[in-house]
Amino acid sequence: MDAFESNLLHGASRLIADLSEFFRDYKVDDTTFAIYAKGNTRNKGLFLSRFFAWTVLPNYPVSLFCVDEGKSLLSTEKLRMRMDTVTKVTDRDELKWAWLVVLSNRALSPQIVSFVSRYDRKELGLAVASTTSRQIVLSNNQVGRSIGKQLKLRKALGSNRRWIS
């Protein structure tokens, strides 16, 4: 978790979003997010890149949520609950979209793999990863695929397996 947050602090997400504030163990209702990061889609940069961002990029507020499920069973119902909480925060804070990364210490069940890989709502990018098998599953939308490409989750887990999306 620390390695993943460290990647984000060092600007791993900067091509997609400029995450600028990071909370740990952030509680929303019954869910405790191990990492909750807030930011927007317009990155800062210096001179030319800042001018480019200011003139071209939209300034949407976005967030990243990361849950560590530990050794408890990650069922589709539990995942849906986490997604509902994130959607609630997204609506409350008027976010354009959000990333939800769920880490588990157990192997991912086929139901979870199927559910996540078929998920395609554009407002929520979903990633489920097993820290034991190092399998990472991404949702079938642009925001979800960017978790694999930009957020360096694979590097944080030390994964040697290919993405499933």
Place this chain on the structure above:
Amino acid sequence: MPFVLLSALVINAILVNYRVIGGPLKILFLGGAFPVGFLVGRLIYARRSHVEILFDDTSFRVIKGSRETQTGSWRSFRLVSLVLDQLGKPNLRLYRSSKGDYVDLPISRTNADPQRFRDYVQTLISEVGIKETTPQVVEAA
């Protein structure tokens, strides 16, 4: 570096005033511009820009140069986060309430590890929260 240059100019002016135009003595005196310039720069930095955060389990103090800029007690805060500044350096943000006013601690200007320091502060703040919400034993009549 500008202070080294400035010191060299001042030393040169003094040498010209005392009619030391050339020779090894002038080179020797001008060589003194490096330690003098460095010391002047260091002194100005220490008095104006050096940031020190002093803390214990109950309170913190931020000292910038020779002035105390912030002081507070961990008990008065509810939430802590890491905020990246304009240069992408992480600083600590302490919230008095979940959406209320906040105080920024410039930890990026110290040698503290931002994540470890944030975790330490979070532990202190959550301990305060637990202590405050622990129900008191009340005797029923």
